Amino acid sequence: MLSFTEENYLKSLLQITLENEEKNGAGTNELAAHLKVKPATATDMLKKLKSKKLVDYKKYGKISLTVAGRKYAVEIIRKHRLWETFLYKKLSFTWDEVHEVAEQLEHIQSQKLIDRLDEFLEYPEFDPHGDTIPTAKGELKISFKKTLAEVADGQSCKMVAVKDNSADFLKYVVKVGLGINNNIKVLSKESYDSLLTIEVNGVVSSVSQKFAQNIFVVCPPDTMKPTSKTKKR
Amino acid sequence: MLSFTEENYLKSLLQITLENEEKNGAGTNELAAHLKVKPATATDMLKKLKSKKLVDYKKYGKISLTVAGRKYAVEIIRKHRLWETFLYKKLSFTWDEVHEVAEQLEHIQSQKLIDRLDEFLEYPEFDPHGDTIPTAKGELKISFKKTLAEVADGQSCKMVAVKDNSADFLKYVVKVGLGINNNIKVLSKESYDSLLTIEVNGVVSSVSQKFAQNIFVVCPPDTMKPTSKTKKR
DNA sequence: TATAAATGTTAGAGTAGTCTAACAAATTTT
């Protein structure tokens, strides 16, 4: 049985590796920043997690999860996303409110609880942010890779998820008139600053590159060749 | 914002005072036993809670909650019982399983969550053990006082709640064929050891005094005079 | 009321998790 803190370290490590699969492992500073602690603190915890055989770590080396550590981390992500779905679907929370509460709920220890919750929600595949929910067996589908920022001028796509989960960003997304499953047409793209002009539900608006990089999209299959962008894993 | 630990101290203090309202306050050993810590540990925490103005406490004196402390404790009890109700009603947990998980869930910090949960459950009055659920305003009805052990020979009553919330006891209650709202007729009572012979749904069984002291009942109103057993407040 | 028993407090210490400051190793730049 791990502590809240230990669980959060594992979760952060998984999140870091999922966000950038070409990388072989995380760094101490990176992990510390993700958890909002100081690097010295992370070093201490890494020693502890190594002794529990949950992370592969050696001095000055790259950090990665062991198979056991990854499995544990996936379970936490599963709980997080199921709780987010519960709050959204059953308790009418908005998509920008669910994350904060799920950060607490993800640490509740009860296998039965999470199994029953999954059943109660009728085995959802996606959370309110469009992220895939790992199955009870610990299978975590590869997340979406293409962002709105990568869509070519004139092309259409569908919004499937968000990268940034902060309430500020999510509220802004709603304000711009966007949401999961919306169809987006990229009307134009400024070459100077990559400002995008997009059309959603007949409404035209402009979004920054930073914004566009946090919107995951899929493009119609026939529009795209089997892309080499989909990395191994 | 209080820690899990601080919340548990407040909750224990409220539980102790609710269980025995004639007493003016709790003792250090009693509180420590309730929390399964050593008395020295409790003393330390009492100093801290006193400094936060949540308990009235002075060296070697009786311990009681301040108005603010009691309010906080009632909120925790409310969360605990709402979560128990959720697990029981929505996730098909049995009544002996809910308590353990609710011990964790009661510490989740989100006013919106508990309000929405209350609404989702349609403002339940009682938890799966028959205990009253405090309202959003912090009103906590006086619990039942009469136990099966006090019911006279030949008299009938209705089971309304259990005192002991342990899984072992609750499973035993089910095994004996008892449950909330069952009508119980006390057929006889041994004068030597107070062994009770009871009839429930046409089935006759024997229960010990210890068992009977953990079953709360109400007797038909006309059978009882306005009892002086119902203490002030 | 004196003594014994029960109850409660203090002092000192340990663990988990965090920090700052100083240092060491690895990487990048020149």
Add this chain to the structure above:
DNA sequence: AAAATTTGTTAGACTACTCTAACATTTATA
């Protein structure tokens, strides 16, 4: 390849919560 920068570790300290052992106070008993 040397210097500068970035990255990571160690040492020492602090807080929250817990314990044991010794001591103090209160209550019960003789």
